[in-house]
Amino acid sequence: MTTTEITSPTLLDSAFAKALVQQIRANDPYGTYRNWSDEILLKPFVVTRAQKRGISVEGEVDPITQGRIMAFYRAIAARIEQETGQLSQVVIDLSHEGFGWALVFSGRLLIVVRTLRDAQRFGFDSLEKLIAEGEKLVNSGIDLATNYANICKL
């Protein structure tokens, strides 16, 4: 038994955590993560305030962080699709200064619209916060995709 904090299994069992892990594993062409636990895969999404202060917001967002942002929004899109059957696209538009947009859309309906800023520091205070934020976007997306299903068909 190490001193490592043990993550509540219910968090890792949540539908959003599973969707996010699936996105990460889907982008693993060389099987690097095959023997890694879900908990280890989600760990880099947790970035404390102190850690954030240590990350420069000068220059471009590094490709690994960009990949995490993409995985997060793709997981949201996947969950909305599971619940509503609406297929969607994810567009992440990042300027060279870490500003930009995260968009998830289905047909002509934008189901998620987020402005990004200081994207070099993308991350959440805790695993709880990561899952809560993901679920919040999923739920509002499901409401939109359900209430305006006709716009998804345009």
Next chain:
Amino acid sequence: MTTTEITSPTLLDSAFAKALVQQIRANDPYGTYRNWSDEILLKPFVVTRAQKRGISVEGEVDPITQGRIMAFYRAIAARIEQETGQLSQVVIDLSHEGFGWALVFSGRLLIVVRTLRDAQRFGFDSLEKLIAEGEKLVNSGIDLATNYANICKL
């Protein structure tokens, strides 16, 4: 009188040409274009098939071409705003290989959705084609923003 082809003044007087020229002039912090005619400003948007073949699609889209793509879609957004009063955002997402998306959205409604490919070669066969393509996107955008004004308000 030179041998230069004279552009029909009606084309340059079209609402779309004026909106596009306005976007270009708005991005002229040093006044470089102050004494340039509208016709000269729009000329780089005309890229013949032969010219396109001469442009490599390897590598990134150069910043000047990116600026032209942005001006084109911002002009569309500006025209739709003039006609419908709906404010909109333009997002251009280009990968390093010249593939990507051009999106114009208002609230939760996507009023223009275009996939981009070989964006290094962005341009139109003629000034007529440029205006026609712009007007077509403007008109379908106006229809959407009018028919689904409630989604623009979300």
